Amino acid sequence: MTHYKMLDGNTAAVEAMKMARVKLISAYPITPQSTIAEKLSEIVEAGELEAAYIRVESEHTAMSCAIGAQLTGIRTATATASVGLALMHEVLNVASGCRVPIVMPVVNRSLASPWSLWCDHQDSMAERDSGWIQLYCENVQDVYDTVLMSYRIAEHPEVLTPVMVCLDGFFLSHSMQKLEILKQKQVDQFVGEYCVNNLKLDPADPMVIDNLTGSDEITEMKYQQAAGFERSRSVMNEVFEEYAIMTGRKKAVVEGYRTEGADAVVVTLGSMSGTAKYVVDQMREQGKKVGAVKIVSFRPFPYNELKEMLKGIGRVAVIDRTTGFGGQGAPLWLEVKTALGSNVIINDYIAGLAGRDIHTGTIQAVFENLMNSREEAEKPVWIDCDIENAMNLREVERYV
Amino acid sequence: MFNIKTEAKGYVAHGVSACAGCGMELIIRNVLDVLGNDITLVIPPGCSALFCGFGSETGLKVPAFQGNLENSAAYAAGISRGYEVQGNTHTKVVAFAGDGGTLDIGLQSLSGMMERGDNVLYICYDNEAYMNTGIQGSSATPAGAWTTTTPGGKPVCKKDLLGIAMAHRIPYCASASVANLPDLRKKVEKAKNIYGPRLLHIQCPCPTGWGYHTAKSIEICKNAVQSGAWVLYEYEAGRIKVNTKLKVLKPITEYFKYQKRFANISKEDMEALETFVQDNYKALLERSE
């Protein structure tokens, strides 16, 4: 008997963490993640989850507590967003460098400044070199599924790499959707008990962890991390396959939608992917040969799979929900461009910053601009920006 | 398991590259001698990280984690809770951090740990500056002292770490000194057996940073205690107890002598400091049982 619930993205993440039987929680509240920290506290208090709850005083401490606890041999839970993730930055590198396989939902929200409460990918993009695996979710079911699968991916003995599960702030975190919840027995069997046996803090098996290391060894240790990333590619596919057999829902590191015979394709990340598919259906009905590609695993980036999927397609639009200042393009475009090379027109579209909705009009505008491009755009196209008035937003009266 | 390449009497290797005459070496050996090896140390980058070692080599024979400069208390809280959740209530989790990593950048995570009542023994070895990076001033640098970032002498006084700890109403905190090792060891033993946040603030003489001949480390700390510049006291269950009650305090010049860091204090500043130190001592005595 399949068991359905109406949950928002945050609650779905909590449900998955609960069923994975995390043993320690250290989460600091920040919009739009706060309900994760709250709900975890509620279920611990109610006895629904047997775990210690450390009411940390900052995100930097949240990640530090999680690392310390996980090194003693337990699965931990933490979550954050936006500037909270930025504050964790220093310690994210400790988790990845010490091979601590923490799974952390990141509720994507714009970085200050300016202050914003709303969704974009600046926060997780700023951590793309942190050595964490980064997976992006399309809907609330996806959030639940991805968190569960992430424990298997992260904790695999040849991967041992922490995972960020990214879900769009408000669009997913606070959006109620229907999802299937697995039985606890299924989750116990799928996720299993925590049995990582790498660096550990155990008085019966003592070692000194994370001491000063020389130039003669660090390159090799970083190579170990790179090898973990490489291995995660196949592990991800294996885990996706196993989960599909259990649930009927099949994920892939990159998912194509109606790309067969397409002249133009839009590449997306996160919840905008659903809107993109909707617009593709609309446009296909009008006879336009378009498709959509959703990147699921941004780190490691699926360049081979993407190349294969977009073979023969002449025009690609990449929607970057972040800024990428100073680069030839923003982060997602840079990856796609590197993967596909120069025989394709690949335009970078900056859209959806700080909660600006990526609606059907946005996607249509992207396709229109792409189809009318005689050659590749020289720099990112700020497709939903009021360029005419951008420089005139504020005027102040002052003595000069 | 550790590969024992050289023998040692206790849990710390004998040949560790701390400076000759380093007070921290003496402190950590005594602390570990009292605590035993059913512990887990959290050590930030700094002088104490020398004991964690380099590469595959270490000077410690107990489990340890080298964290970041500002979050020793946070790692320790996580480790302590992690053990507890698995039924291990016997392994002592001990943070061993310097003054910079405690009173400056580390103050937030320390405060959080103390406020929550986490079961961590936090030991601050206070050499009164950022010594490992080259003698830069910290908030624990005493007024008048030279450091590379207070070359004219620090214009403001030292932060009161135990005062901050007491404001969190933790079960136990105390100051200690290498000048009185039996007292130091007694306090470690006492702290060891209490549940919750415990803090020991230990003055750590530093020949390199304070500018004195290495042989004077203990003598200088004795003078610090006897002049009131470093007061030995405990705070337990809300009550203060001054351990060494001195009828007459030695003049502050006795403490400053030998130390180049105090060589250029003006007479006025010296007198002001002496008054400050003596007033502080009197005030503590008044609050003491």
Next chain:
Amino acid sequence: MQMQQEKHTKKLQKCKVYGPCAIDFVSSNTGSWRIERPVIEYDNCIKCGTCKRYCPADLITIDEEKRECITIDLNYCKGCGICANECPMECIEMVEERGTN
């Protein structure tokens, strides 16, 4: 914690681990630093243990049975001079030792 339970059924064997850790307990040759060495004059030594108590590197052993009761591990002695400074009977002298070890 799994380790503790299975300690009795498992054998000690070499396991590869990834990432930074130190498991070789080693003392480095700090004895090569010193330019002075402590020398004890036993006529006045009262075996009080002060030198042993204050040696930062814990290098002093006292054999109460012997007259020449002090052993200092010169492999590691940095020549700081604390023992000489603290000895209440002033029976330790720091003797120059440049170029020898």
